Amino acid sequence: MDTGLFTRLSDNEWHIEPHDGMRVPGIIYASEALIRDMDHKVYEQVVNVSTLPGIVSASYAMPDAHWGYGFPIGGVAAFDADAGGVVSAGGVGFDISCGVRTLTTGLRREQVEAFKQRLADALFASIPAGVGSTGQLRLDGRQMDSMLAGGAAWAVKQGYGRPEDLERIEEQGCMAGAQPEAVSEHAKKRQRDEMGTLGSGNHYLEVQEVVELFDAGAAAAFGLRSGDVVVTIHCGSRGLGHQIGTEYLKHMAIAAQRYGIKLPDRELACAPLQSPLGQEYLGVMRAGINCALANRQILTQLTRDAFERVIPGADLELIYDVSHNTCKQETHTVDGRPQQLFVHRKGATRAFGPGHPELPAVFNETGQPVLIGGSMGTASWILAGLAESEARSFSSACHGAGRAMSRHQAAKQWRGRQVVDELATRGILIRSQSSRGVAEEAPGAYKDVSAVVDAAEHAGLARKVARLAPMVCIKG
């Protein structure tokens, strides 16, 4: 993008002054190099979001922002229901509550190295991944509704994981206010055999090594030492979330006119928070969040079982579980007074700072773990939330690297086999049912996640705690 479009407030903060119907400024947090690399569509989408009714403070984009659906991916926007604020299905996205969780294993790299091949095979055999894969679990109507109301807490009751996992999940593993009865039969049918599946595209399960620490205190609180092996799972609400997104985008696009909302772009389809449709979407979207939390919880147990078979006694403990496609009701201080706001994070991670009441006591001093996915050849990151990010971005940070090239370009440039072989020479084992899928996800197709993380830290959104390098990757 042309940097001339912005007023630069600091090295990593770029403002778009309100013009042409913008109710608030646009603010992008990124280095100059990242801004120059960003698609112009990010600018347009940040501007479009700023025109929506009831938006508070600013329309934000994180350092990994790219062209999304109405909202930019990497977009953050908060709305005040009492000021006519809206909820947007596009501002949450098709993969409701897509997110990341990381577990410690209690193992050192040298302990795992000897078992790596067997571990990769065991995980690939245990974790349903890729197009057409199905889970072991089949839910009847009543069980489906219980799952949609209970999230990861429901999964723990079914024997997937441990009660102590729950405090290490946002919302303690269960999103309140879900309305399973309002979720369509189509959405439930699409989920029927997809519980406990990874999905495809950029979803993955990785065994990783902690290769570098940046904050010894936070690393200790998170249970991380250099040379430790951890497991990270990236996936979402599967077919149920996708179907909810599809249905409500259309409902909201048709209803917007009825609600007198002038949309600069149909993709921004939204409904007033206080309207019947807005309330219905909130209830259904929260059920989608619970579906994602339950799904990651089931995958966690499958992962623990696979580790136990290969390395008996391995103890996988959850560090934290974050969602990066959500709209959540939160209290934030704006102009010196606390306000109840509905914060959309589309491809952005919540990053509560130290002492935030939502966090378990273990993170009181450190702020919440902010888990950032990379590509299968580079690195992933663990950051920690900062108190000052509340004023900067409603306590939000980046979520990943973002693609540098399209899937088609990537598939033209690499063959799946070649990617797998090259990574194997670097000691990284890839397991996937789709060779072309691996090519489309080649590490070179992604931007440099380190540049994104550096910008997030320099902008004061979160601070670096640990860098993780992949050892084994199960690709969806």
Place this chain on the structure above:
Amino acid sequence: MVTQPADRPVATPRWEHFPHGADVGVRGIGADVASAFEQTAIAMTAVITEPQRVLPQKPLTIVCEGPDAELLLYDWLNTLVYEMATRHMLFSQFHVEIDGERLRASAWGEKIDIPRHQPRVEIKGATFTELDVSQCADGTWRAQCILDV
């Protein structure tokens, strides 16, 4: 850009993919809207696998509605996404009839066979991004949108 072989006249129905940062765009071109919709559906299958690998063994009737051509395309593609996901099928041949706000179609395909189809990515949904149904200067119709994968 991926296209099927271009050694045929412009009026022949055809499909192509167009790039999007994280995802992929599908475009169908035909003599009328119905034909363009059929081609867009083939383009969508081509995101998952090569359409010629999918045997048109079993027909499925699909009915959907939309108050305008774009929303009808959105519904058509998303109904196919739903049917693929819940039936574990892929489709390679389509016959579409459009009557005002209603679409009635037959889609022929088969169950997913992972070794044979080598499916590369699951489609989460067809989106409003770049969603467009319009007539081109040469009189043909074009139907397109970005898929979230």
